[in-house]
Amino acid sequence: MPANHLQQQLEELHKQLAQNPPENEEDRESLVLLARDIELQLAAQPVTTPDASLIDGVNLAVERFEVSHPTLAGSLRNIMQSLANMGI
Structure with missing residues (x-):
C-alpha cells in the first residue's frame, strides 16, 4: 500500500513539473533525475538497505x-515521508 501511495505522489510531482517547472x-x-531515482528505488522493492543519498x-x-515553488516542495516532503515510512 505505501508503494501505491508513493507512486501517486510521484505522478503528482510529474504533473507539477509539467505545469509549473522551475x-x-x-x-x-535535477528534479527529473531525483524522480527517476525514486522510481528505480520503488521498482527495487523490497529494499534491503535504505538509500541515505536518496533521502x-x-x-x-x-x-x-x-520559497520559489512551495507546492512542489510540499510534494517532495510528502514523498520523503512516504520513503521513510517504507524504510527507504
Missing part, C-alpha cells in the same frame, strides 16, 4: 524549492 534548466533536470537528495530539493 525556470532554471539545471533545477528541472538527502529529496531533502535538499525541498530546501531549494521551499
Whole structure:
C-alpha cells in the first residue's frame, strides 16, 4: 500500500513539473533525475538497505524549492515521508 501511495505522489510531482517547472534548466533536470531515482528505488522493492543519498537528495530539493515553488516542495516532503515510512 505505501508503494501505491508513493507512486501517486510521484505522478503528482510529474504533473507539477509539467505545469509549473522551475525556470532554471539545471533545477528541472535535477528534479527529473531525483524522480527517476525514486522510481528505480520503488521498482527495487523490497529494499534491503535504505538509500541515505536518496533521502538527502529529496531533502535538499525541498530546501531549494521551499520559497520559489512551495507546492512542489510540499510534494517532495510528502514523498520523503512516504520513503521513510517504507524504510527507504
